[in-house]
Amino acid sequence: MMKNEGRMSRRDALAVAGVGWGAAGASCVSEAEAGLKLKGRIRQSIVHWCFKSAWSTEAMCGVARRLGCPSIELCPPSDWPTLKKHGLTCAIAGIDIGPGPPFVRGFNNPKFHELVIEATRKSIDASAEFGTPCVISFTGYSAIDPDDKKSDHISLEDGIRNCVAGYKKIVGYAEKRKVTLALEMLNTRDASHPMKGHPGYQGDHTDYVMEIIKRVGSPSLKLLFDIYHVQIMDGDVIRRIAELGDSIAHVHTAGNPGRGELDHRQEINYPPIMRALLAAGYTGYVGQEFIPTGDPMKGLQQAVALCDV
Numbered sequence: 001m002m003k004n005e006g007r008m009s010r011r012d013a014l015a016v017a018g019v020g021w022g023a024a025g026a027s028c029v030s031e032a033e034a035g036l037k038l039k040g041r042i043r044q045s046i047v048h049w050c051f052k053s054a055w056s057t058e059a060m061c062g063v064a065r066r067l068g069c070p071s072i073e074l075c076p077p078s079d080w081p082t083l084k085k086h087g088l089t090c091a092i093a094g095i096d097i098g099p100g101p102p103f104v105r106g107f108n109n110p111k112f113h114e115l116v117i118e119a120t121r122k123s124i125d126a127s128a129e130f131g132t133p134c135v136i137s138f139t140g141y142s143a144i145d146p147d148d149k150k151s152d153h154i155s156l157e158d159g160i161r162n163c164v165a166g167y168k169k170i171v172g173y174a175e176k177r178k179v180t181l182a183l184e185m186l187n188t189r190d191a192s193h194p195m196k197g198h199p200g201y202q203g204d205h206t207d208y209v210m211e212i213i214k215r216v217g218s219p220s221l222k223l224l225f226d227i228y229h230v231q232i233m234d235g236d237v238i239r240r241i242a243e244l245g246d247s248i249a250h251v252h253t254a255g256n257p258g259r260g261e262l263d264h265r266q267e268i269n270y271p272p273i274m275r276a277l278l279a280a281g282y283t284g285y286v287g288q289e290f291i292p293t294g295d296p297m298k299g300l301q302q303a304v305a306l307c308d309v
């Protein structure tokens with residue numbers, strides 16, 4: 001065993017203690033400041049991929065506990081025992097379909113059905129065993145061959161039909177295992193960064209994704225309502241929440257523009273949106289899915305406090 005193997009770094013130790021770590025290497029949020037006393041009406045979750053470059057999963061668990069977040073989500077099942085050790089859950093599971101982002105190859109393309117259905121089945125099984133309520137899901141890109149820039153494209157109506165056919169092959173299994181598939185709408189307008197926008201994604205409007213969900217007609221297929229993506233493509237966020245009601249399985253946040261912190265630089269007013277979720281009877285999780293541009297602890301503390309209505 002290496003001398004330092006298994007030991008926590010100073011940065012991770014500070015995170016567990018609730019101390020932020022600034023770009024210059026100095027602590028910028030004290031332990032007293034980091035600990036939040038929450039109303040808890042909104043169950044909040046830390047999205048793993050956004051913060052894994054700042055903290056190990058072990059340290060992220062310490063951050064979640066300090067900030068009153070009961071979940072770390074979209075982390076691999078191999079990390080779930082670490083979450084359990086800290087008394088945390090995983091609000092929504094990802095899917096592993098091999099190389100490349102999972103949102104490129106989806107249910108809209110029959111050539112990927114076997115791959116995506118098998119990956120979804122594995123995630124359903126892992127989630128059912130751990131107690132994770134949701135598994136993320138995607139329409140996929142409209143290009144028949146996403147690796148070919150000159151590829152022909154799947155029409156919008158064919159995309160819906162293909163999605164419905166694909167989901168009907170797996171949604172019954174999700175029902176039996178008491179897991180909900182959360183179909184995410186993503187924006188196609190922001191081409192500045194591969195995780196800020198997804199040009200080519202077929203399910204880029206709420207109504208389109210909801211049409212798929214309605215045609216499948218299962219309580220185990222619902223909407224992943226990402227406030228950041230909805231704001232970019234459709235807007236009218238509060239009215240949409242009221243209209244969608246219990247069709248929402250999971251919620252994500254981020255500041256727009258830029259998918260950064262929920263701060264004064266962005267346009268979305270989060271407290272009334274959180275109150276709208278409560279008014280609609282939403283009882284699921286709200287995942288903090290912003291890409292930090294500064295101190296991640298400070299950004300999370302601010303976001304968690306803002307959404308705690």
